[in-house]
Amino acid sequence: MRSKRLVCIISVIMSALLFCGCAAENTTVEEEEPKEEKITIGFSFDSFLIERWEKDRDVFVTTAREAGVEVNVQNANGDVKTQLEQIGYFIEKKVDAIVVVAIDSGRLRGVVAEAKAAGIPVIAYDRMLKDSDADLYISFDNESVGTLMAKALVNEGHTKKALMLSGPLEDSNVTDVNKGFTNVCRKYGITVTDTFYAPNWTPESAADYLRANPTKIDEADAIMCGNDNIATQVVRVLAEHRKAGTVLVTGQDADLEACQRIVQGTQLMTVYKPVEKEAKAAADAAVSLIEGKEPRGVNKTVSDGTYDIPAIILDPIAVDKNNIDSTIIASGFHRKDEVYLYSPQ
Numbered sequence: 001m002r003s004k005r006l007v008c009i010i011s012v013i014m015s016a017l018l019f020c021g022c023a024a025e026n027t028t029v030e031e032e033e034p035k036e037e038k039i040t041i042g043f044s045f046d047s048f049l050i051e052r053w054e055k056d057r058d059v060f061v062t063t064a065r066e067a068g069v070e071v072n073v074q075n076a077n078g079d080v081k082t083q084l085e086q087i088g089y090f091i092e093k094k095v096d097a098i099v100v101v102a103i104d105s106g107r108l109r110g111v112v113a114e115a116k117a118a119g120i121p122v123i124a125y126d127r128m129l130k131d132s133d134a135d136l137y138i139s140f141d142n143e144s145v146g147t148l149m150a151k152a153l154v155n156e157g158h159t160k161k162a163l164m165l166s167g168p169l170e171d172s173n174v175t176d177v178n179k180g181f182t183n184v185c186r187k188y189g190i191t192v193t194d195t196f197y198a199p200n201w202t203p204e205s206a207a208d209y210l211r212a213n214p215t216k217i218d219e220a221d222a223i224m225c226g227n228d229n230i231a232t233q234v235v236r237v238l239a240e241h242r243k244a245g246t247v248l249v250t251g252q253d254a255d256l257e258a259c260q261r262i263v264q265g266t267q268l269m270t271v272y273k274p275v276e277k278e279a280k281a282a283a284d285a286a287v288s289l290i291e292g293k294e295p296r297g298v299n300k301t302v303s304d305g306t307y308d309i310p311a312i313i314l315d316p317i318a319v320d321k322n323n324i325d326s327t328i329i330a331s332g333f334h335r336k337d338e339v340y341l342y343s344p345q
Helices: 002-026 052-066 080-092 109-117 142-156 172-187 203-212 214-219 228-240 256-264 275-290 324-329
Strands: 039-045 069-075 097-100 122-125 136-140 161-166 191-197 222-225 248-252 269-272 300-303 308-314 317-319
Touching (some): 039 080, 080 109, 109 122, 122 275, 136 275, 161 214, 172 191, 203 214, 228 248, 228 256, 256 269, 317 324
Parallel strands (some): 039 069, 136 308, 161 191
Antiparallel strands (some): 269 317
């Protein structure tokens, strides 16, 4: 009896094993297809305090996505340590290219060297990365920006003394802009009475300087502002002294408020830099570098202090009340109803 039961148990076990074997033989294991890795560009911005950087970001991201490339945008909020960490993070994540709007053009050399050692191409966007041997520099002709500001004053015909309220010297562009401005002033006999450098491009610091030095306002026929953000604060201080529209004010970036002031008559001019061209060219160049190709549009070789690097240099445009419609509005940079909001035609 016991032996019969044993035989039954063995039969059941053998049947179960046979069934499992057949099931295993007939089971199809589907292999997962490897996921396609996205090409990624890391973009570290100085900050978004300056109005134009948001336009640069949006155009760059849109252009890159049209090419099937993702962009990881980081905002350093004007802090160099944060920007260094962001670029280090991009290297760690093995992005395919890095684009940088430098806060301090001279303090990123080490981390740029790390990126290049990891085989990641680096683009210096709008501001030079000094002594870093970046793969590409793209910007506007910054000396020309200062030249256009000064020539606008010369064309007005009565400027004898000008005050300069610039951005920080850590921004490599500031030196070039100031050079262009002072060269024209020297040529036409305009005296630069003083120069103030706004730390981290903070416009309030320029206003504080003026309020602490009211005699500088009294002796100036014109105030050259490093950008339109600074110009906004300067015009407010001039209004306090009942000199808005009397003292000539120049700026750059074609911020909306600046364009509104131009048609109102409280700002003489701004320098418009078509950021769509710069951002599109940079995105295209980044994709080309990732693919191992030469970027299109390279038209100069520029020294970063140590190395000569390929560059795409674009032309800025002087904008005043006479051509604001044909430049700013016609290009779609700002709408006509926005520009003339406080000055209906």
